[in-house]
Amino acid sequence: MSDDERASQSRTTYRHGDLRGALIAAGVEMAREGGPRAIVIREATRRAGVSPNAAYRHFADRDALLKAVSDTCLGLAADRIEQEQAAHPKTGDAVADARLQLRTVGLGYIAFAREEPGLFRTAFSVPDDLRQALSPAKAGVNGLTPFQLLSLALDALVDSGALLPARRENAEFLAWATVHGLGMLVIDGPLRGLTDPMIDFATERLLDMVDRGL
Amino acid sequence: MSDDERASQSRTTYRHGDLRGALIAAGVEMAREGGPRAIVIREATRRAGVSPNAAYRHFADRDALLKAVSDTCLGLAADRIEQEQAAHPKTGDAVADARLQLRTVGLGYIAFAREEPGLFRTAFSVPDDLRQALSPAKAGVNGLTPFQLLSLALDALVDSGALLPARRENAEFLAWATVHGLGMLVIDGPLRGLTDPMIDFATERLLDMVDRGL
DNA sequence: CGCCGATGTGTACACTGTCCACTACCTAGG
């Protein structure tokens, strides 16, 4: 019987084993269904089979738990982006590949927002800062954060010659803002009622716009 | 002594006069400082000088109040956009004016996000739908919603010949998503730490991108 | 004038975040 198994059912030991991780996992699950507002300390401890106050050994307060869950969600976003990139193999043409790499970042990002709106909203429900955009806590399984994946794509674009170095600086902001906005508007902004094909189409046009306008 | 004055201090009448409006106003004030999460029924009733349950005569639950406050915030955003437009008088050149009109929508939108982050977040904290984007509840003092202001700007762009009609369809989504994303990232996303000039610069570049890429 | 529907009050309950004192356990040092 592994530690995980022991932790998930009624445990026999006094110590939990990985309560911090269990609380975050519970938080992710609640966020998946109800967004950031659904993250509730007492419910998380209940799911971890532990008394409410045990959470305070690992998180200063609810906001600290929310922050940890939010970081985890960003990591999941990174995973989704990488999954999209894996689904679009390179062709060998450096320029085309670089442009595709940037496009897949956007596609994966939007896909994550649409597939996991609760997690997406949670990821951005907590004030952040550029200095922390590279924090390993926000990274996916491959150790890269969404911001890093975007930066890499833009670097590749410059390397291939498809983007002038003068236009490279801070291009992250433009690309990110564009795609982020679409994600937000699609999941609970005015674009919510749109059919899937319509969203697909809008996504393509948006990415075209970035491609052309960057 | 006006109704407003009577309502704001300890009232003498049993009836409040405009409790619904007072609760929304209180909600806006709380949202201004603490965002959507700070909107609290009991506190709103306290500020209105009324018992907690009185709110339930006017709102089904907290979410209903939140929704009403959110709509009001959208109206305030519309006002801020119109203010920006008023600050950029027309030149007489139809093409230049149309492009400026679109740009001022973006500028006003971002300005609102930066000046009133709490209200901005509140405006988009409630799931919405395109069918309600024109609802008068979301309109500013001139009766237009932000969405309508954007649509008008795009129409002007087509009329002036600066935008091909084929590209007009659903262009709202692209323009809105772009600017909305920047707003979100600036107020509590990774772009938060940026200095004002940096944000100004990013805004200009973003609007250039839309102008070029639409 | 009297009644009735709309508006506000009072009481109550379940639930939350979080503080405090306490307990069970693990482990390093003798």
Next chain:
DNA sequence: CCTAGGTAGTGGACAGTGTACACATCGGCG
């Protein structure tokens, strides 16, 4: 091997929240 001390989890308590239910008050309409 035993003990001291820190770490992790428990139990009880409190203030504050959303909200249901029954009741009080009042303005306007017949």
